[in-house]
Amino acid sequence: MSDYDYMMARSRVREKKRFYRRLGIFVVLGIFFFLLNLLTSFGTWWFMWPILGMGIGLAVKYFKVFGFPGVGPIDEEWEEREAEREMRRLEAGPSGEDELELRELEKPKRKTWDDDELV
Numbered sequence: 001m002s003d004y005d006y007m008m009a010r011s012r013v014r015e016k017k018r019f020y021r022r023l024g025i026f027v028v029l030g031i032f033f034f035l036l037n038l039l040t041s042f043g044t045w046w047f048m049w050p051i052l053g054m055g056i057g058l059a060v061k062y063f064k065v066f067g068f069p070g071v072g073p074i075d076e077e078w079e080e081r082e083a084e085r086e087m088r089r090l091e092a093g094p095s096g097e098d099e100l101e102l103r104e105l106e107k108p109k110r111k112t113w114d115d116d117e118l119v
Contacts, residue, residue, distance in 0.1 A: 015064075015065045016065055016066075019062065019065045022061060023058065026054050026055070030047075030054075
């Protein structure tokens with residue numbers, strides 16, 4: 001393993017650690033805002049708005065660190081893998097799914113009508 005690979009692995013571990021720390025802070029602040037809302041103004045539920053804002057930020061951080069489900073993180077390595085996959089696809093030529101199949105359209109049979117039937 002090269003030094004570069006080791007440094008990249010350490011960097012990814014630090015990013016994951018920061019995400020889990022943010023997740024913990026999100027849960028603690030969520031409980032705090034809920035209790036504060038419950039004790040100060042029981043009739044109106046405002047605690048969900050700061051939680052929603054923090055949740056959006058947490059979701060963005062999640063996709064940055066862990067990537068989209070089934071895709072993984074979208075980084076330089078992902079771009080390289082996708083470029084190689086696209087090059088292989090282009091070198092292989094058109095496949096069955098890339099070809100457009102056109103079938104001959106049937107001409108509709110002309111209906112005859114009388115002029116008095118027209119509006």
